[in-house]
Amino acid sequence: AQTVTQSQPEMSVQEAETVTLSCTYDTSESNYYLFWYKQPPSRQMILVIRQEAYKQQNATENRFSVNFQKAAKSFSLKISDSQLGDTAMYFCASFLRDYKLSFGAGTTVTVRA
C-alpha cells in the first residue's frame, strides 16, 4: 500500500512571507507522480503542482515550487509571497499505476494579514 505522510497538521504564515509544507511517501516503484492539492473552505480540491518522478528538475508554478528528493522520498511544497487567498488545507498525494491517488492527512495553512 502506498503511504503518504504529512507531519504538520497546521502552519501559520504572515502575508508576503514564505512557508514550506513537508511530505514524505513510501513506494517501491520507480515511476510515479506526486501532487499537491489545495482545498479552500469552498471544499473544491484544486491542483497546485505536479511532479513526475522520472524528472529530476523540481516543478514550479508561479509562487509554488517543490523540493523533490527521490532518494529520501520527500516532496515538500514552498509557497512564496503568501497571499490571503492561499489560506486552505493542502494535501500531498501520490499516483502509481493502480489508478488511484493516495493522500496525506493534510496541512491547514493560515495566512495572516
Next chain:
Amino acid sequence: KAGVTQTPRYLIKTRGQQVTLSCSPISGHRSVSWYQQTPGQGLQFLFEYFSETQRNKGNFPGRFSGRQFSNSRSEMNVSTLELGDSALYLCASSKDSYGYTFGSGTRLTVV
C-alpha cells in the same frame, strides 16, 4: 470549459435508505474516480472507471458501488446507509490519469 459537475451538492438521508450520486466529467475525460472525505479518515479512494470499466476499487464494503456510462458520466450508489457514511464525496476526472480535476463534491448527511 466546464469543470467536473457533481449533483446534488447536499443530501440528507435516513439510515437504511440508499442514495445515488452523479458526476459529469470534463468533456474528453474518460477516467473518473470517486473519493470519500471525512474528518476522521481523511480522503479515501472508492473506485476508478475508464471507458465503463472499473480498473480499481478501494477498501469499502459492497454497499458502495459505482458505474460509468458510455458518455463517461459516472454514478455511485450507497445502499443501506449507515451514520458513518456521512461524508463529502468527491469525484475527479482525468484525460490521461496523471492529472485529476475534482468537482465540488456532494455533502451527504445520514440521520
